[in-house]
Amino acid sequence: MAKAAFSKKKTLFTSKLDLNLRKKLVKCYIWSIAQYGAETWTLRAVDQKYLESFEMWCWRRMEKISWTDYVRNEEVLIRVSEQRNILHEIRKRKANWIGHILRGNCLLKEVIKGKTEGQIEVIRRQGRRRKKMLDDLGDRRGYSHLKEKALDRIKWRNCFGRDCGPVI
Structure with missing residues (x-):
């Protein structure tokens, strides 16, 4: 397009x-x-x-x-x-949006986390595991670490600002 x-x-x-x-x-x-x-x-x-x-x-x-x-x-x-810089721009947009979601208290936050209430039968797929949204941010320390950073806007901007972090 x-x-x-x-x-x-x-x-x-x-x-x-x-x-x-x-x-x-x-x-x-x-x-x-x-x-x-x-x-x-x-x-x-x-x-x-x-x-x-x-x-x-x-x-x-x-x-x-x-x-x-x-x-x-x-x-x-x-x-x-x-x-x-098109990939850098996408990474910046994504980090801003995910930070906004992680600071909030909504259903989308639970969806990104990947955990919902209830028992769901898990069918194991063959091959490499699917890439998740949070995987693109390149932080290997996990969801709780990202959530902690997102709650403090200054830390979040410092971590995912212009020259920090890997390009997706």
Whole structure:
């Protein structure tokens, strides 16, 4: 959907407008479509590759660089004076949303925790266990540690701020 939105407004994003203005337009209109609902995603390595390649696709289209020109991604990022940050932005959104949920007292908090009242027959699935929402935050100390940090907003922001923690 985001590629389709970019293609609809391609003349605007590849025009003679100032580069900074075009970058702001892409981040405002295109990335908001691409990241819709990102707070609830559990990203696999394949999904991360798709998002990073989409980000580079946008910058290449803005600069009118064809994939047959053999221009490295690093050079494209230098030309547009940007860094890869779509995954970082998703991680930040996710941490803010999960912190908000963990501070509250609602049913969604119980769902994220993964424990509900009553007995449910558990069918063991074959293969690797499914990735949970809290697994993306990269904190291996567990749910109780995350909940304790979430209750203190300052600790939460320090832990999941700009340069802290792994990128999903």
